[in-house]
Amino acid sequence: VKRVLIRKPGDHRVLEVVEEPTPAVAAGQVRVQVRASGVNFADCIVRMGYYEAAKGLYPMSPGFEFSGIVDAVGHGVRGLREGDAVFGLTRFGGYASEIVVPADQLWPLPAGWSHSDGAAFPAVFLTAYYGLHRAARVFKDETVLVHSAAGGAGAAFAQLARIHGCRVAGVVGSASKRAYAEACGSDPVIVRSEGQMWPELERFAPHGFDAIFDANGVTTLQEGYRRLRPGGRLVCYGFAEILTRGATGPGLRSLVNYLRVPTFSPLKLTGDNKGVLGFNVIYLFDQMALAREAIDQILGWIAEGRIRKAPVSEFKLEDAAAAHAALESGTTQGKLVLTSGG
Ligand SMILES: NC(=O)c1ccc[n+]([C@@H]2O[C@H](COP(=O)([O-])OP(=O)(O)OC[C@H]3O[C@@H](n4cnc5c(N)ncnc54)[C@H](OP(=O)(O)O)[C@@H]3O)[C@@H](O)[C@H]2O)c1
Secondary structure (H helix, E strand, C coil): CEEEEECCCCCHHHEEEEECCCCCCCCCEEEEEEEEEEECHHHHHHHHCCCHHHCCCCCECCCCEEEEEEEEECCCCCCCCCCCEEEEECCCCCCECEEEEEHHHEEECCCCCCHHHHHCCHHHHHHHHHHHHHHCCCCCCCEEEECCCCCHHHHHHHHHHHHCCCEEEEEECCHHHHHHHHHCCCCCEEEHHHCCHHHHHHHHCCCCEEEEEECCCCCCHHHHHHCEEEEEEEEECCCHHHCCCCCCCCCHHHHHHHHHCCCCCHHHHHHHCCEEEECCHHHHHHCHHHHHHHHHHHHHHHHCCCCCCCCEEEEEHHHHHHHHHHHHHCCCCCEEEEECCC
16 A cells, blocks of 8 residues: 655654555454545644644655545445445544544445546535534524635635525635635635725625635635624635635744734623634544535435535645645635545
8 A cells, every 4th residue: 555654743844755564454444445645734734743642743745635446344344345436534644545443434436437536526515515504503594704716715705605595605716716616605706816805895785794614714704704794604614814825834923923813802792792703623533424425415415416526636646745735825726636546
């Protein structure tokens, strides 16, 4: 098995490809020959050594999601056979050509989907599902704002919010992302670099937003909070802006940005009747029943043709560094995957 290993956190050079013996399969587990591994912004944070849940785990491999072919099935596993095409979730270790996971972290690959489509899907859709239905608990006809609406997670937020019957405004960093954000259901799509973001958002939602989904984490939180209507929820789920775009790790500017992350007083929240929430889906690995409920629901929408596949940029497993560089540039849209084998 080929695996991308991080011995010690750092820049792109720490993503080392190693060869290891094929992992054995225990009862309740399944081994999958991985064809594609999804790349998430969180993997870059893991590589840099700042991802809370990865602290103390090095040497380790990043990666939360993959798609491939079942290769071996452990004792007691029902419903999966050698040769089945599956996609799955893993608490790290997804950047590998073979992986062993508990059977309840796998689902059949939807008909007509490539392995790259399958690997590009579960983490961001689970994030969006959790953010919308467990954190913010949005209702039909509510007005929501999604930042980075052409990114992996943002596009999933917009799609699921629309399926739920919400009105969705999406913000993107550059005009080249507009068409994909529109295709995912954001209407209007506002291009941040054109400089009229808040006035345009106020025109769309003159009474304020019911929910805002923000993984920028620095410049937009305070302004977003101000544009919540009473009862509105600001959901923070990432802090990409702490890093400088294109940087392979935090520098002095990041420290400044870290210190600029706003705090919200409970006194003010109560007086304003507004909520500020944070969440991280990594903790769903301790609640797989909830993750399964979410993915099963989303698979239903896929079967009904209501979910648009992400445009996928493919990199070879050996080129994980190039994939990280692309994601850190802030210019990608849709998803990135690492391909292996096959
Ligand atoms: N809490 C959770 O459970 C959870 C789960 C999944 C993802 N996340 C978070 O959600 C965010 C998106 O993740 P993703 O994997 O789907 O990535 P992505 O959105 O596909 O790519 C990141 C996007 O963030 C924006 N961005 C803002 N500041 C940036 C910076 N300094 N460097 C690079 N990009 C920057 C850019 O879009 P625009 O310029 O268009 O805004 C960029 O395209 C990340 O912050 C990630 O940590 C959190």
